[in-house]
Amino acid sequence: MTAEENSGRAAPRPVLTVSGLSVQVATPEGAKTVVEDLSFTLNHGETLCLAGESGSGKSMTALAIMGLLPYPMARISAGSIRLADGTELAGASERALRKVRAMRISMIFQEPMTSLNPVMTIGRQLSEVLLEHKVCTRAEAPGRALELLRDVQITEAEKRLGQYPHELSGGMRQRVMIAIALACSPEILIADEPTTALDVTVQAEVLELIRALQREHGTTVLMITHDMGVVAEMADRVIVLRNGRQEEAAPVRTLFAAPETPYARELLDAVPRIGEAPARPAPDRVRHTVDVEDLSVRFPMRGGILNRVTAQLHAVEGVDFRIAPGETLALVGESGCGKSTIGKALLSLVPWQGSIRIDGQQMAGLSPRALKPIRRNVQMVFQDPGASLDARMTVGKQVAEPLVVHGLASGSELQDRVEWLFRRVGLPPDHMDRFPHEFSGGQRQRICIARALALRPKAIVADESVSALDVSVQARVLDLLRELQEEEGLAYLFISHDMAVIDQVADRVAVMNLGQIVETGSRDQVLRDPQHSYTRRLLSAVPIPDPTHLRPPVLPREGPVGSPVRPLGEDVTRFAMQEIAPGHWVADRAA
Known part of the structure; x- marks a missing residue:
C-alpha cells in the first residue's frame, strides 16, 4: 500500500522538512541562483519524486540535503533543511554532517563508476563504510558485506566481494551502490537518476529492489528522475521543478490525470508511449x-x-x-x-x-585510403554529446572539420556551409564561436547532428543518441531527425x-x-x-x-544466461x- 493510500488512515510523519531552500553557484558574471525558495516535506515510508529537465535544480537539491555542494563554487544561500528530531543540516559543520550521512540519510548516485573506487575491491569498499560508521567490528565486516550483497540480490555474492568495479555490469554496479547506501540502515534514501543508463530489464529489477527494500525496512525515498515512466511507477507524490523553482506539487495520480500548469502538461505530453505512435509510410525498398x-x-x-x-x-x-x-x-x-x-x-x-x-x-x-570516400556516406551520432565533442575547440570548427578533412570546402564557402548546418538543426549561427560547455545537452546533441550532416551522408548511425536527454528535449531531437530523414x-x-x-x-x-x-x-x-x-x-x-x-x-x-x-x-x-x-x-x- 502506498503512502498516498495510507494517508487516510494515519497522519503522515515527517522525517525531513525543507523550508525556503535557495542554492547559489559562482559564475564569471556573479552568483547565480539554481534553487530558489524550495519547500517540501518528506514523510516516513513514502516515495517523493523530484521531476524536471536538466538544470531544474533536482540534483542540487539532493546535494544540498547531503551537505555535498562543491564549496565554495556552490552554497546554500537561504533556507532550512531539518530532520524530524530538529537536527539542522543547512550550515552544519562537516563533522556533524558526517554523522548524518549513511547513518540517517544515504544517496545513490547516477553513475556508479564515478562513485566506486576503481582500485578497491567491492568487499573492501563495503567494509570501509561499515567500519567508518562503527556498524560492526573489523572481524564482522566481511560477513556483513556479504549479507548486504545478498540483500540486493546480486548473483554469486561471494565472488563479487573480491572483484573490482570494472569487472561488473552496469546493473551489478548499481546494486553495489544500493548495498553501500543501505549499509547503515538509513531513514532516508536519496536516489539520483538511479536507472537512467540501464537497460529496461535491469532498470525494472533495480526499481523493484528499491520497492522491496522500502517495504522491508520502511525506508523513505527521495527519487530524482526525468523519466516520467519511473515517476508513475515509483512515486507517491511528485514535485515538478523548472529553473530551480517549484512548478507544481501533487499526488502522482492527480498530476498525471490533471496537471495544473502548462509546463507539467508539456512535460507529460512529451513522454513517448508504446502503442501511441502513428503509422509511418512504408519506404521504397x-x-x-x-x-x-x-x-x-x-x-x-x-x-x-x-x-x-x-x-x-x-x-x-x-x-x-x-x-x-x-x-x-x-x-x-x-x-x-x-x-x-x-x-x-x-x-x-x-x-x-x-x-x-x-x-x-x-x-x-x-x-583506410580506399575507405575514406565511402565513409562520407555513413556518419555517426554518439550517445554522449559532451564526450564526443572536443572541449578545446569551438563548435563551429568541429562542425567544419569533416568538410576540411575531405577537402570539400574552404574559405567563405566553408563558413557559409557551417552557418547553414547550424540553422538546419535549429541553432543560431552566432553560436559557432562558443565551446561545448556553453551549451545544454540537447543543444550539444544538435551540434553533433550538424557535424554528422556536414558531408551529406546517405546513412546515419544513431547510437543511443537521445537516451541521456530530457523527455521534452528528446522529443525535439527526434522531430529534427525525422524531418531531416524526410527531406534528405x-x-x-x-x-x-x-x-x-x-x-x-x-x-x-x-x-x-x-x-x-x-x-x-x-x-x-x-x-x-x-x-x-x-x-x-x-x-x-x-x-x-x-x-x-x-x-x-x-x-x-x-534458460541460463549465456556468454559470448x-x-x-x-x-x-x-x-x-x-x-x-x-x-x-x-x-x-x-x-
Missing part, C-alpha cells in the same frame, strides 16, 4: 543504402602467464540486415548484445568479417534500449541477444505481436507512464530464423 550480410565481430581475450590469446569474444555473429533510403531500422537489446559494435563496424571502427555495402559500395578488404532520404540505424522511443521512430525493429538477431520485422510486428521470449521479456520491463497501471513482474529469462566468450576454436551455434509472417522472422529456439 527497391534499393538499399545499407546492406549487411553475415557480419561477425570477434575480439581476442588474453590470459595466462604469457598473456596469450585463450578465447574469443563473439560480439556479433552472423548478422544480416538491409536499410532502404528514408527507412529507420532500430536495433534493440540489453547491454553487451552487440548493438553498438554493429554501428562501429559500419564505420570500420572495429575489425569485422562479412559483407557491408554502403550505397552499393563494398567495404570489405579496403585500405536518410537511412537510419537507430540503436537504443528505450522501447518507447523505438516505437516512435522505427520502421523495422531487430532484437539482438548475445551478438545475434533473435527477432526482426516491422515495428508493429515486433512491438505489438512479439513472438520470441526475449522480446517479450524486454517489453514486459518497459515502465508505463500511467500511475493507475500496475506493471506485472518482468518475465523470467528462459568462447574458447579458441569453439564456434557459436547460430540461431536458425523462421519467417512466421511476411517480413517477420524469429529465431527457432530460446536465447
